[in-house]
Amino acid sequence: MKRKITLKQIARELDVSISTVSKALRNSPEISEDTKQKVQAFAKLYNYRPNNIALSLKNRKTNTIGIIIPEIVHHFFSKVIRGVELVANKRGYNVIIGLSNESFSKEVINMEMLANGSIDGFILSISKETLQQQDYHHFIETMSQGMPIVMFDRVVSDIKCDKVIVDDFKGAKNAVEKLIKNNCKSVALITTKDYVSVGKLRTQGYLEALQDHKITPQAELILKIDDTMDYEVHLDKLEAEIEQLFKSNQSIDGIFAVNELYALSAMKVASKLGLRIPDDIQVIGFTDGVLSKHSTPSLTTVSQHAQHMGERAADLLIDKLEKEFETEEEEFQTVVIATELVERESTK
Amino acid sequence: MKRKITLKQIARELDVSISTVSKALRNSPEISEDTKQKVQAFAKLYNYRPNNIALSLKNRKTNTIGIIIPEIVHHFFSKVIRGVELVANKRGYNVIIGLSNESFSKEVINMEMLANGSIDGFILSISKETLQQQDYHHFIETMSQGMPIVMFDRVVSDIKCDKVIVDDFKGAKNAVEKLIKNNCKSVALITTKDYVSVGKLRTQGYLEALQDHKITPQAELILKIDDTMDYEVHLDKLEAEIEQLFKSNQSIDGIFAVNELYALSAMKVASKLGLRIPDDIQVIGFTDGVLSKHSTPSLTTVSQHAQHMGERAADLLIDKLEKEFETEEEEFQTVVIATELVERESTK
DNA sequence: TTTTAACACGAAAACGTTTGCGTAAGACTG
DNA sequence: CAGTCTTACGCAAACGTTTTCGTGTTAAAA
Numbered sequence: 001m002k003r004k005i006t007l008k009q010i011a012r013e014l015d016v017s018i019s020t021v022s023k024a025l026r027n028s029p030e031i032s033e034d035t036k037q038k039v040q041a042f043a044k045l046y047n048y049r050p051n052n053i054a055l056s057l058k059n060r061k062t063n064t065i066g067i068i069i070p071e072i073v074h075h076f077f078s079k080v081i082r083g084v085e086l087v088a089n090k091r092g093y094n095v096i097i098g099l100s101n102e103s104f105s106k107e108v109i110n111m112e113m114l115a116n117g118s119i120d121g122f123i124l125s126i127s128k129e130t131l132q133q134q135d136y137h138h139f140i141e142t143m144s145q146g147m148p149i150v151m152f153d154r155v156v157s158d159i160k161c162d163k164v165i166v167d168d169f170k171g172a173k174n175a176v177e178k179l180i181k182n183n184c185k186s187v188a189l190i191t192t193k194d195y196v197s198v199g200k201l202r203t204q205g206y207l208e209a210l211q212d213h214k215i216t217p218q219a220e221l222i223l224k225i226d227d228t229m230d231y232e233v234h235l236d237k238l239e240a241e242i243e244q245l246f247k248s249n250q251s252i253d254g255i256f257a258v259n260e261l262y263a264l265s266a267m268k269v270a271s272k273l274g275l276r277i278p279d280d281i282q283v284i285g286f287t288d289g290v291l292s293k294h295s296t297p298s299l300t301t302v303s304q305h306a307q308h309m310g311e312r313a314a315d316l317l318i319d320k321l322e323k324e325f326e327t328e329e330e331e332f333q334t335v336v337i338a339t340e341l342v343e344r345e346s347t348k
Numbered sequence: 349m350k351r352k353i354t355l356k357q358i359a360r361e362l363d364v365s366i367s368t369v370s371k372a373l374r375n376s377p378e379i380s381e382d383t384k385q386k387v388q389a390f391a392k393l394y395n396y397r398p399n400n401i402a403l404s405l406k407n408r409k410t411n412t413i414g415i416i417i418p419e420i421v422h423h424f425f426s427k428v429i430r431g432v433e434l435v436a437n438k439r440g441y442n443v444i445i446g447l448s449n450e451s452f453s454k455e456v457i458n459m460e461m462l463a464n465g466s467i468d469g470f471i472l473s474i475s476k477e478t479l480q481q482q483d484y485h486h487f488i489e490t491m492s493q494g495m496p497i498v499m500f501d502r503v504v505s506d507i508k509c510d511k512v513i514v515d516d517f518k519g520a521k522n523a524v525e526k527l528i529k530n531n532c533k534s535v536a537l538i539t540t541k542d543y544v545s546v547g548k549l550r551t552q553g554y555l556e557a558l559q560d561h562k563i564t565p566q567a568e569l570i571l572k573i574d575d576t577m578d579y580e581v582h583l584d585k586l587e588a589e590i591e592q593l594f595k596s597n598q599s600i601d602g603i604f605a606v607n608e609l610y611a612l613s614a615m616k617v618a619s620k621l622g623l624r625i626p627d628d629i630q631v632i633g634f635t636d637g638v639l640s641k642h643s644t645p646s647l648t649t650v651s652q653h654a655q656h657m658g659e660r661a662a663d664l665l666i667d668k669l670e671k672e673f674e675t676e677e678e679e680f681q682t683v684v685i686a687t688e689l690v691e692r693e694s695t696k
Numbered sequence: 697t698t699t700t701a702a703c704a705c706g707a708a709a710a711c712g713t714t715t716g717c718g719t720a721a722g723a724c725t726g
Numbered sequence: 727c728a729g730t731c732t733t734a735c736g737c738a739a740a741c742g743t744t745t746t747c748g749t750g751t752t753a754a755a756a
Contacts, residue, residue: 002492002493002494003408003493003494004464004465004493004494006741006742006743007742007743007744008742016705016706017705017706017707018706018742018743018744019705019706019707019708019744019745020704020705020706022743022744022745023705023744023745026744028745030703030704030705031704031705032703032704032705035704035705047489047493049460049463049464050464050742050743050744051405051464051465051741051742051743052464052465052466053401053404053405053410053465053466053741053742053743054405054465054711054741054742054743054744055742055743055744056401056711057399057401057402057405057710057711057712057713057741057742057743058710058711058742058743058744058745059711059743059744060351060711062401064444064466072426072429072430072433073423073426073427073430074426075421075638078420078421078422078426079421081420081445082420082421082447085420085445085446085447089446089458094444094446094461094462094466095444095445095446096412096442096443096444096445097429097433097443097444097445098433098437098442098443099430099433110437112397113442114442115397116352116397116398116399116400117352117399117400117401117402117712118400118401118412118442141395144350145350145351145352145395146350146351146352261642264642268644271644289638290423290637290638290639291638291639291642294609294612294639294643295642295643295644296616296619296643296644354711354712354713355712355713355714356712364735364736365735365736365737366712366713366714366736367714367715367735367736367737367738368734368735368736370713370714370715371714371715371735374714376715378733378734378735379734379735380733380734380735383734383735398712398713398714399711399712399713401711401712401713402711402712402713402714402741403712403713403714404741405711405712405713405740405741405742405743406712406713406714406740406741407713407714407741408741465742
């Protein structure tokens with residue numbers, strides 16, 4: 001099996017020293033035109049490319065950034081990755097991914113695997129299990145060893161680092177206000193349990209929108225789904241819960257769901273119960289997945305601009321990596337990405 | 349900014365040599381129990397981990413595999429990645445991704461970026477542009493430098509390497525036969541232009557199914573979409589074309605589409621034209637995306653088992669990487685993943 | 697003719713590991 | 727007491743780069 005050609009081999013072949021070859025290839029004025037030409041021609045012929053690993057070792061810089069996400073088969077996360085990849089490549093970086101699979105231990109293992117020299121910094125979104133256990137030592141440790149972290153979407157305020165988040169609160173509030181303006185009198189909320197920060201914020205947005213319009217929130221209109229169970233599999237259970245919500249509250253004429261699947265399930269259940277969308281009931285979801293766009297009726301959603309989040313996160317990280325003089329007082333930014341209400345057929 | 353601790357620092361601190369530290373940590377019998385304890389305790393205290401880059405350089409092995417795919421915001425590809433990641437991590441490898449964005453030049457650049465020592469081997473799916481230009485020199489070159497490649501899904505027979513493909517032909521044939529058995533008399537095909545290998549094979553499957561049932565294929569029932577245009581954006585154009593197909597061929601009572609979006613669009617158009625699914629018209633798609641499962645009516649599809657493809661591809665690659673004695677005669681495998689018809693509401 | 701400067705190149709160190717080999721000190725054998 | 731064997735460690739090379747510094751040769755200046 002042939003190996004890639006190295007400086008040493010070129011040097012031996014051309015009967016010069018390794019340093020001469022290196023300098024010739026980098027067009028150093030130290031080297032005569034003759035030699036340069038000879039070396040460059042030979043290098044081109046054999047398609048020489050400097051070994052990245054050797055460079056990384058020498059420069060103590062890998063030009064690679066690590067992404068840790070809970071799940072890749074997920075429109076939101078893959079869009080974020082695309083954003084990261086876009087600016088990373090543009091700025092000369094590679095992207096290496098690790099999946100935590102929503103598991104604490106896999107998150108830790110994956111981070112350790114990458115932190116030992118493979119990458120220069122992390123971009124990550126915290127797994128559900130980690131959020132539940134509230135054990136963040138691996139983040140702290142990583143950062144204390146000089147490796148910067150940028151968190152996105154699922155973040156915790158305990159950790160001091162750069163963050164890119166969606167304005168979940170305002171996005172939710174806008175959505176609910178939209179429903180209220182559209183004449184909904186009884187808006188229900190389908191959300192997650194509170195430990196998921198984004199679910200919590202969206203719930204708060206819902207509540208404040210109601211209060212701003214002098215509507216008293218009713219506990220029975222709020223359905224909190226236990227999302228530790230894989231709802232892709234237990235779709236029927238999810239739908240059953242939603243059906244229950246509808247049946248116990250016949251007055252419902254508006255639904256705000258904190259994600260796409262909940263919204264879609266709500267629409268499905270509503271149709272099944274003979275409710276017309278958006279005439280009898282209006283629905284708004286949260287996300288910019290594919291389902292919303294292609295469902296019938298198509299779903300009005302709060303778009304998170306996932307790709308843009310990825311881009312901002314990458315810029316934040318690379319900026320930090322390339323800042324020559326590290327200010328003694330580390331300063332961390334939190335970038336808030338504005339949401340956008342994409343109106344489709346599920347609202348009037 | 350603190351850096352990670354190295355052998356050298358431990359050695360200096362404990363006043364022993366670097367080699368002693370290294371051996372002590374690896375539990376070499378050369379080192380006395382006393383020293384081992386001292387070193388190991390110190391290393392643990394400072395959370396020492398060997399630097400991966402240095403190891404990669406020394407071992408000439410990175411334990412990282414590179415994935416190049418045309419697009420990550422795509423259910424199929426992200427499922428493949430998940431499969432790759434799963435077995436890669438299990439077998440001690442990292443995964444680094446590059447997106448070609450369906451562009452030839454980005455594919456080349458990305459491969460070159462990774463091939464220079466960053467990874468041990470590639471898993472990739474060819475970009476559309478590359479397939480069109482039929483320029484495969486970068487694959488050949490990469491392999492000639494001793495870096496193995498495993499291709500999946502979109503492959504070309506010209507290149508000798510390991511491959512993992514879906515049985516597009518049989519999958520399509522089965523689907524069309526299903527429609528015929530379900531009493532469809534006039535089955536239309538919505539496919540891509542022929543340069544995409546998978547589109548071509550699926551078209552052939554369609555044709556053979558018809559012929560096996562003594563049905564003469566009709567050119568006007570075959571709609572070839574120019575998929576170089578971004579159909580997410582030009583959805584209306586796609587639907588217009590499909591509508592034209594329906595209107596010129598009122599007899600159509602079955603549709604086989606080579607991907608999810610075409611199938612969904614067909615259903616949407618059919619509904620618009622007042623056709624009931626599956627009573628008046630039955631539809632089958634090809635893929636295992638999310639849309640099929642959650643559309644109304646849900647779509648019967650040919651599942652490709654994307655995750656399984658990723659797993660097989662990773663195993664194939666790692667097997668090759670770890671085979672000690674390279675047989676002189678390189679042997680390449682082509683693994684064919686069986687498809688599965690997932691029946692949902694769009695067929696009887 | 698001697699001194700100096702320019703030129704063109706090579707040696708070596710460094711990045712962080714691992715490992716084969718050499719060796720000093722002490723223990724043991726005869 | 728001389729010779730041999732263990733024990734426990736250090737040295738150095740290697741992986742592939744880049745870069746600083748040193749040096750020999752030649753041409754120009756004094």
